[in-house]
Amino acid sequence: MQEQDWAPALRQRGCPVAASNFLRRLLSWLLHGGSSSLRDYEVQIITDVFSGSAAYSLVQGQLGQLSRVQRFNSDRQVNLFFSGDVQPLPNKQIELTVGRLRYRCHGGSVTAVIVADRGVLSSIEFSRAPQKADLAGGLLEERVLPNDPMETSRRPTRMKCAPSELQRLLGQELAFEDVLEPAGLSDIERFENEVGTRPRGFAEIARLADGWRCGGWHFYGTHPRRLPRRGDTLIAVAEKGDRAVCVATANNGWCVLDGVDDDFQTMAGDLGEVLREELNARQA
Secondary structure, three states: OOOOOOHHHHHHHOOOOOOOOHHHHHHHHHHHOOEOOOOHHHHHHHHHHHOOOOOHHHHHHHHOOEEEEEEEOOOOEEEEEEOOOOOOOOOOOOOEEEEEEEEEOOOOOEEEEEEEEOOEEEEEEEOOOOOOOOHHHOEEEEEEOOOOOOOOOOOOOEOOOOOHHHHHHHOOOOOOEOOEOOOOHHHHHHHHHHHOOOOOOHHHHHOOOOOEEEOOEEEOOOOOEEEEEOOEEEEEEEEEOOEEEEEEOOOOEEEEEEOOOOEEEEEOOOHHHHHHHHHHHOOO
16 A cells, blocks of 8 residues: 555644544543554555545645544554544534445455544544454455535434324334434435445335434434444444444344443344334333
């Protein structure tokens, strides 16, 4: 991999970023520390996503204010932190996946996901330990850009009431709040590109409403939340406290994470079945 023009400045300046849960990351930094710069292959990954795009100069400006980098899970989770006020990208969605890259390396293929949070670079997440796979000598095989960082975030439109089809599917007696308008085909395709799979039953739910709250649960629709955990990063489409319904990319299905035990259970049904069970059995 060849370094681009911002690499020397990065090694001198360092990194950490505004993440979706800043206080959690700050506490983690205080407890675990971090380094002051990105590695060459991390710089190249960011370059491979943004080089030649309208976002390139904005990203260069953000990286010029890197203050700390924190790595976890054998360097598979790389969190970025910045100093001062950085100029954000126009797309200020929470935990926005801006790129998913696959590299062919001597140690096997590695996928890297680049995430921005509220318009600021937030993390790089690897499918495998990058150093064990020899990512530094990798060849870019696939480049998927599921979201445009230069697209101004649109404000979601709330519906007056939940669609009758949604209540018939999940429970007639359930009370839905903050119900968002149905997702369009482009939103669903973007979500599938973002997570790298087509999970069972997701499109059917999202076409009814692209977000809602019910019984303490928050369904995120086509804007999922990323949950870094030991050895993996889970993609959550719904959460209630320490419990989350996540995409199981291995089988295009679903799993339910129990954050208290830090364990998850693979679910056999489609998303409607999983949500119906959670909503009707765990409303306490």
